[in-house]
Amino acid sequence: MVETGAVRLHVQRIGPRDGRAATATVVLVHGLLTDSLASYYFTVAPAFAAAGLDVVMYDLRGHGRSERPAEGYTLDDNIDDLAALLDRLGVTGPVHLVGNSYGGTVAFGYAARRPERAASVTLIESEPATAAWAVKLGGILDRVVTQLAHNEPDAVAWIAEHRGHNTARLARGAARLARDTTLGRDIPASRVLTEEEITAVRCPVLAVYGGDSDLAELAPWLQALLPRCRTVVIPGHEHSVLVEAAATVGGEVLALVRETRPTGAEVR
Template sequence: MAMVDTGDTRLHVQRLAPRGGHPVTATAVLVHGLLTDSLASYYFTVAPAFAAAGIEVVMYDLRGHGRSGRPDSGYRLDDSMDDLEALLDRLQVTGPVHLVGNSYGGTVAFGYAVRRPERVASVSLIESEPATEAWAAKLGRILRRVDTELARNEADALAWISAYRSHHTARLAKGAARLVRATTIARDIPASRVLGEDRIRSVSCPVLALYGGESDLAEQAPWLESLLPDCRTVVVPGHEHSVLVEASGTVGGHILSLIHRADRARDPAPELAGADPR
């Protein structure tokens, strides 16, 4: 375990080196989702397979989540992108990285690709979307619901979750309620700056968008493909928003294919790069 000081907060970071002493072929930075999520959702799913494939993996807990610091304020999308930028700088990751984002983490990853295209080799969105006005309105509704139904009526809500879901889910929900109650996150995220379609179109690196077939986000697939110059969408039948955990092999396989394709496009084999075109 390592802690990285961004200057604004401290982020809990885990790194996995390629297994067996293999050289690093690429670096993937994995960004998790909101409230009940942490880097553990990657550590126990796709991260080991990425390391086995020769990829250096960087995972971190977003501010307010997991073992990272919990400042009272500063939870807009730009703050999350600032943290990602500081993390790459502190870890001295200089080359373009492959960003993988689940849910809110994908929104962070996509926004960072808009902001710093030279630092991003590819973006993989898992059950996620760019930050649009519709996204901000939806997150506002979700966070208000957490505030009213969970943070303000915590005992009853947690009892219901424990009875009808699981004790583990109830523990996660309790942490989410504490975060909403103790910080400005419920106000900050809906007030984040959003992207117009022109800014979304500016992302030229390869983009992969994965959705559960039973998720309402799957409807975004044609829209994303129409906007982005290099975008592939995959819908995994029979899954909803938890597709990363429930179908990690499928999700990880598609992301690895994208990373390998993007790296081949950026770094052709030496014998091909120097070959006589005649």
Template sequence: MAIVDTGDVRLHVQRLAARPAAARPADGTAATPLGDGAAAQDATVVLLHGLLTDSLASYYFTVAPALAAAGLDVVMYDHRGHGRSGRPERGYTLGAFVHDLDALLDRLDIQNPVHLVGNSFGGTVAFGYALLRPERVAGMVVIESEPATPSWAVKLGGLLERVRHEMSVNEDAALDWIAAHHGGHTARLAKSAGRLVRDTTLARDIPASAVLGDDDVRAIRCPVLALYGADSDLAAQAPRIRSLLPHCATESLPGHQHSVLVEAPGRVRDLVLDWVGRHASPAGDRDAVRVR
């Protein structure tokens, strides 16, 4: 575990170094290794988790070890306000999360363009970062996610307001219901999320964040793979996101809704490794990306 001070917030970071080829299991328990090219061996993947009840643990206990075993340098961290990172009272616009990522890459002295993997809100952060720092992003995999459009802001605002209201009016009853239907661990996560919404400006800041128009989304030039649970309401966005992003592929996972990362980690791992392996060459030859 490491705590990295960005100058604005202290971020809890976990880094899994790429395992050398000789140390990787050969019995099928690990994902297929990346190619042996220098670009693939130098690839860094940054894992961005979702909002409120999420943390880097969702990656640590699913795909992160396998990605490192396959030859990737893996960086994951808790967003501000989440997990073991600092929880300032103010400063939770989407732009703040995007700048946290930029500052973290600086502090870790990561020079080469990185591959971003973003789950839910983490994918929205990835979209924002690819627009802010295109030269630092080699490619993205976004899981059950979308760019920060005006409709996204309205949706997040409604969700956060419901959480704030329920946890402020009758927190004990809400937590009892969550524990009964989803277990004690989820209830503990919900309690922490409730404090984050109640005690900080997050519920106001995120809906008030700067949003992207269609032209902004079209300006994202890196290759993007968008993964959706086939039974999720976000799956309907696949045709539109392919039409806006110049180099985008989408994949629908049957039988899954929003919790694709946790429910199908093996499939997510394989798709991430395939995508990174095919786009591990230095940024620049974007027209060679095959879109489907």
């Protein structure tokens, strides 16, 4: 557990096990509500560590084992948490940021705020914070609050019957988070980025989408907007592409890290 000054965050950090010094730091940021650092711990994180990277993953405030304050869930709050966490961990060099879903929005926001600290950004089924993003998240979170949090027993029973007990367990946790905190109001009200702030992100950006996801339509927009953006669309997958195609996603991230980091550089 790491105390950032605003919230206690649950962190896992792994690296090379053969005595080698890590060549770079990769920071993994997960998505909203039903997600946690486990989505990385059991997919790409071990491969990143085996490849010689220092891997930092953490539960966002309110998620997993991190502290759950009643309020303070705007995008800027989450970016503040990331900045404070890296400071507390003593990570001083530029980092490779990887974000899944909402985690990608947090990662990109950090890169926009602290460009000198971002070696690269990978967006997995994600996008920068725009006015359209805020409207979309508002609709999603409103449905979570009205259909899940306020009707939890029936909703969770339906999910257990049709999606399995593990998904129902995650949904129960999401319902508590939406009901007991201001997350559902805070995120749609977050400050968003202007187009100028988005285009000012000059580090390499990798955007990975499932071919059957509606977010895949963002690929041409991102490539046109960002000077160093590469997009990858993985056929046959939707929003869960990180879990369902972990080897492919991880391979793309490792290729980006290897292309970006200086030869022989060591992480600090």
